[in-house]
Amino acid sequence: MKRRLLYSIVTFGIFLILLIWVNVTGEKNVAGRDYYQIKQEGILNIVTEYNSVDYYVTGDTIAGIQYELCKYIEKRSGLHVEIFLANNMEACIKGLENHTYDIIARSIPITNENKDLFLFTVPVAQSKQVLVQRKPVEGDTVLFIRNQLDLSNKEIHVPKNSAAILRLRNLSDEIAEPIHIKETEQYSREELIYRVACKEIDYAVVDRELALKNSISFPEIDVKTDIGFTQFQAWAVRKTSPALLDSLNVWISDYGR
Numbered sequence: 001m002k003r004r005l006l007y008s009i010v011t012f013g014i015f016l017i018l019l020i021w022v023n024v025t026g027e028k029n030v031a032g033r034d035y036y037q038i039k040q041e042g043i044l045n046i047v048t049e050y051n052s053v054d055y056y057v058t059g060d061t062i063a064g065i066q067y068e069l070c071k072y073i074e075k076r077s078g079l080h081v082e083i084f085l086a087n088n089m090e091a092c093i094k095g096l097e098n099h100t101y102d103i104i105a106r107s108i109p110i111t112n113e114n115k116d117l118f119l120f121t122v123p124v125a126q127s128k129q130v131l132v133q134r135k136p137v138e139g140d141t142v143l144f145i146r147n148q149l150d151l152s153n154k155e156i157h158v159p160k161n162s163a164a165i166l167r168l169r170n171l172s173d174e175i176a177e178p179i180h181i182k183e184t185e186q187y188s189r190e191e192l193i194y195r196v197a198c199k200e201i202d203y204a205v206v207d208r209e210l211a212l213k214n215s216i217s218f219p220e221i222d223v224k225t226d227i228g229f230t231q232f233q234a235w236a237v238r239k240t241s242p243a244l245l246d247s248l249n250v251w252i253s254d255y256g257r
Contacts, residue, residue: 033099035243038079046070047084047092048105051190052213055085066105069124069255076251087188089161093117096238103248107207107233109163118236122249125233129164130211131156131225132196132204142202145225152177157192157204160185164205167228190214197221 038044048055048066055064067083074081084101086092095101096118107125108114131151136144143150151168152175158164160183172179187195192204193211197218211223235252237245 033102033238034241035247038102038244042080043082044073044077044079044103045082045084045101046103046105047086047095047101049087049188050085051087051188051210052217053210054106055083065125066107069252070105072255073248073251076254077247087159087191088185089159090185093161096236102237102241102244104236106235107209108236109231110234111163111166111231113166114163114236119239119242119245120234120236121245122252123232123234124252125209126230127207127209127233128230129167129205129227130208130223131227132193132206132211133202133222133225134196134199134220135222144222145203148225148227149175149177151175151179153180154203155180155182155201157182157184157187157195157201158206159183159187159189159192162189162205163207163231164227168205171227193218193221 048064048070050056051064053064054066055062057063070081070083073079083105084095086095089106092101092104092106096104104118107127108118108120109127110120110123114120131145133145134140134142143154145151145154148171151171156164156168156179158168158181162183165181165183168179168181184192189204189206189210192201193206193214195201196204197220205227208223208226211221215221215223235248237248
């Protein structure tokens with residue numbers, strides 16, 4: 001009888017220990033992956049976009065402003081930086097949420113709407129959104145736009161979750177006319193520029209720096225019509241990664257000094 005009672009007590013004790021362990025483990029998983037967990041693993045997972053400004057391959061060399069900053073952070077932090085490529089912003093956001101990525105290394109405008117989704121680092125750049133259109137040529141019936149009022153009832157193409165969407169919606173309110181925003185998951189910002197140049201679409205909106213870089217390869221496009229004002233841009237981390245954010249801010253602030 002005593003043995004049976006002792007066995008029951010021991011069994012119940014083991015059950016309680018396992019229950020506590022599961023709860024603690026669950027709490028850690030819910031809490032997310034912050035700098036402590038990253039430091040323990042020694043790997044920092046960063047996602048960026050493949051394009052002619054942020055990350056690209058030329059010959060046997062990898063280059064780009066985001067790539068160079070990633071490599072600096074690797075050297076500065078002592079962590080191994082794994083760089084992933086995803087041109088779809090929605091895929092970047094999902095990967096951040098499910099802990100596939102720790103950082104979205106793109107020039108994301110710091111807006112109140114975006115602050116609801118992420119924690120932002122100190123600014124890494126400044127830019128504005130511009131309209132990509134073809135330069136006027138004889139026989140082309142597509143309206144060449146310099147005045148934002150002429151965007152009324154026009155079809156403007158942007159990548160899904162583009163920073164330009166909010167600006168275009170606000171602009172539509174300002175001019176009191178509809179602007180038909182066409183979000184696409186299929187094409188990146190750079191691919192939309194190519195589609196404008198090839199006359200597959202008439203208008204797209206992208207970051208000024210990317211538009212200017214591509215205007216060298218596609219002299220038939222015009223990128224001089226501003227859609228928005230200059231904004232600070234930064235990298236994004238999960239809201240559950242404040243310690244990682246603090247470290248990133250130190251590293252980014254030291255970059256280029």
